[in-house]
Amino acid sequence: MNPELLFFLETVIGGLMAGVMYALVALGFVLIFKASGIFNFAQGVMCLFAALALYDFMAPGGWVDRWFGFTFPVWAAIALTIVVMIILAWVIERFVLQYLVQQEPIILFMATIGLAYVLEGVGDILFGSDVKPLDIGLPQGASDWLLDNFNLYVEKLEVVAAVTAAVLVTVLAVFFQRTRIGRALRAVADDHQAALSVGISLRTIWVIVWSVSGIVALVAGIMWGSKSGVQFSLSLIALKALPVLILGGFTSVPGAIVGGLIIGVGEKIAEVYLGPLVGGAIENWFAYMLALAFLLFRPQGLFGERIIERV
Amino acid sequence: MEGDRKFGDPILEVQDINLSFGGVTALEGVSFDILNGEVRAIIGPNGAGKSSMLNVINxxxxPQQGQITYKGKTRRQMxxxxxxxxxxxxTFQNIALFKGMSTLDNIMTGRNTKMRKNLLWQALYLGPAKxxxxxxxxxxxxxxxxxxxxAIRKTPVGKLPYGMQKRVELGRALAAEPELLLLDEPMAGMNLEEKEDMCRFVLDVNDQFGTTIALIEHDMGVVMDISDRVVVLDYGKKIADGTPEEVRADQRVIEAYLGVTRDDN
Structure with missing residues (x-):
């Protein structure tokens, strides 16, 4: 194959894979925003927290090791971390959200900022702030098959991430569209009072939705952690999810995926082909410029519901 | 409707309900009952506390004071x-539907309390849950x-005309197989034809399923036609209670609706 074209393909694939990672984080935001209208600033920290907990359950020298003298195998550690995220969701509902029902969105947003700092602090105290290599046995390195047959360099881990994201989105879509709880989630998102009148419990729904987005955060945390180690800068990928959401729309699950992919590919291509013209390093801010352009012309995003508000 | 229909015992009794928001009194010492199987209308001028009353019931x-007896159980509040x-x-005065969802899904939410399979089954969408x-x-x-x-099963309800939305909202309430159905101005804003349809549905629900209905309505013609008994509220107080004929002849009701000139002598 033509090396120019090959290089372009590699850039696009690299971008798509990075985009999947962003999409995984954005997905957690969308879930909570859909069901409660809260922009959860703590989503990135939840990814970090989940990854830290997972690491601790299975790493020598973690709490479990120090207290009980053994560590959990990978599958048990993942199951336990899911339990931790569900408990976390319950605690958040019980001690934060419950008191903020019917408050302005901005107040709930502020509460999640507070939550982000609390979680980060607790994570630091419990697990320490050093970078931890997370290895749950996901394949590493480049795919030999693609390299041999097509001369393409693609990381195996990124393929795994892409497949995982696809499965996750399919499961969530079925859950949202076909089941009673899924319908209840959409109902709560649309109208709190009407949802109450048909016997849907807001509090249960909130715990469920925070749990689900906690589990999504765990998946994202595993992928990012396997790629670049569990470190506190993980919480900053939440900021990268913001342009993804603006592109895809805050209320759309498919939007989070498509938005993630566009941002991922867009910033890679911009870096490689546009970068040299302006002195490079545009990967870091390109996503935000793209989001800004979107805000000017299509503020509800590609898939979001048009929001008409009386002012 | 003739007054000779047989009704059961009270399904709901509210006693001495007092409700205020800050310093504003919405309901003051309101008591009435709703009998099994009847169509009970709650009427009154704007701001009389009708919707507040429904909100207390569900x-x-x-309420700050009073008690509610529903199906033999007495409570301070529901x-x-x-x-x-x-x-x-x-149903609600200002339609409260799930606008992004189809008619079918909206009505399905009404089944919420009847569905019991747990979260895990549902997450998998397997076997029993399906x-x-x-x-x-x-x-x-x-x-x-x-x-x-x-014809509108799959249409997102946000796109439906007003009259249809009201009908879907009634459908959602019916899907719950209610024993007591509360309708907050089911015919408000409808044209004559739509009103007639809605009246027919309300009466059919009452007839065929024996559902007890409490409704708020402004159209006096409708109220007189379909209700068995009427309770009249004005400024948060009950001013009359009885059959449509009795209520229509009541001096205080006429005053509340038409206004009255008092000369300060």
């Missing part, structure tokens, strides 16, 4: 979740047939 508002699961369904879903779908199709809205 647990949205918690809770929305409990009201829904014990057979009270309602079967349960289909059973309830069957019931919902009956409701859709009953209300003659087959």
């Amino acid at each position: 647990g949205f508002y918690h 809770r929305p979740h409990h009201a829904a699961s014990s057979g009270i369904a309602r 079967r349960e879903e289909l059973e309830h779908r069957d019931f919902v199709e009956h409701v859709i047939d009953f209300l003659e809205i087959q």
Whole structure:
């Protein structure tokens, strides 16, 4: 194959894979925003927290090791971390959200900022702030098959991430569209009072939705952690999810995926082909410029519901 | 309707309800009952406290004083979740539908309290959860047939005209197989034809399923036609209670509706 074209393909694939990672984080935001209208600033920290907990359950020298003298195998550690995220969701509902029902969105947003700092602090105290290599046995390195047959360099881990994201989105879509709880989630998102009148419990729904987005955060945390180690800068990928959401729309699950992919590919291509013209390093801010352009012309995003508000 | 129909015991009794928001009194010492199987109208001028009364019955508002006896159990206040699961369904004055969802899905939410399979089954959408879903779908199709809205089953309700939305909202309430159905101005803003349709549905629900209905309505013609007994509120107080004929002849009701000139002598 033509090396120019090959290089372009590699850039696009690299971008798509990075985009999947962003999409995984954005997905957690969308879930909570859909069901409660809260922009959860703590989503990135939840990814970090989940990854830290997972690491601790299975790493020598973690709490479990120090207290009980053994560590959990990978599958048990993942199951336990899911339990931790569900408990976390319950605690958040019980001690934060419950008191903020019917408050302005901005107040709930502020509460999640507070939550982000609390979680980060607790994570630091419990697990320490050093970078931890997370290895749950996901394949590493480049795919030999693609390299041999097509001369393409693609990381195996990124393929795994892409497949995982696809499965996750399919499961969530079925859950949202076909089941009673899924319908209840959409109902709560649309109208709190009407949802109450048909016997849907807001509090249960909130715990469920925070749990689900906690589990999504765990998946994202595993992928990012396997790629670049569990470190506190993980919480900053939440900021990268913001342009993804603006592109895809805050209320759309498919939007989070498509938005993630566009941002991922867009910033890679911009870096490689546009970068040299302006002195490079545009990967870091390109996503935000793209989001800004979107805000000017299509503020509800590609898939979001048009929001008409009386002012 | 003639006054010779037989009704059961009270399904609901409210006693001495006092409700205020800060310094504003919405309801003051209101007591009345709703008998099993009747159509009970709550009327009164704007701001009389009618909607507040419904909100007290289904647990949205918690009165400061008074008690509510529903199906033989006396409580200080109801809770929305409990009201829904014990057979009270309602519609709203300003339509409260789930706008992004289809007619079918909206009505399916009405089955919420009837569906029992747990979260895990649902997450997998396997076996029992799927079967349960289909059973309830069957019931919902009956409701859709009953209300003659087959044509809009898959339409997102946000796109439906106002009259249809009101009908879908009634469908959602019916899907819960309520024992007590609360309708907050079911015919407001409708044209004559739509009103007649809605009247027919309300009466059919009452006749065919024996559902007890409490409704708020402004159209006096409608109230006189379809209700068995009427309670009249004015400024948060009950001023009359009885058959449509009695209420229509009541001097205080006439004053409340037409206004009265008092000369300060």
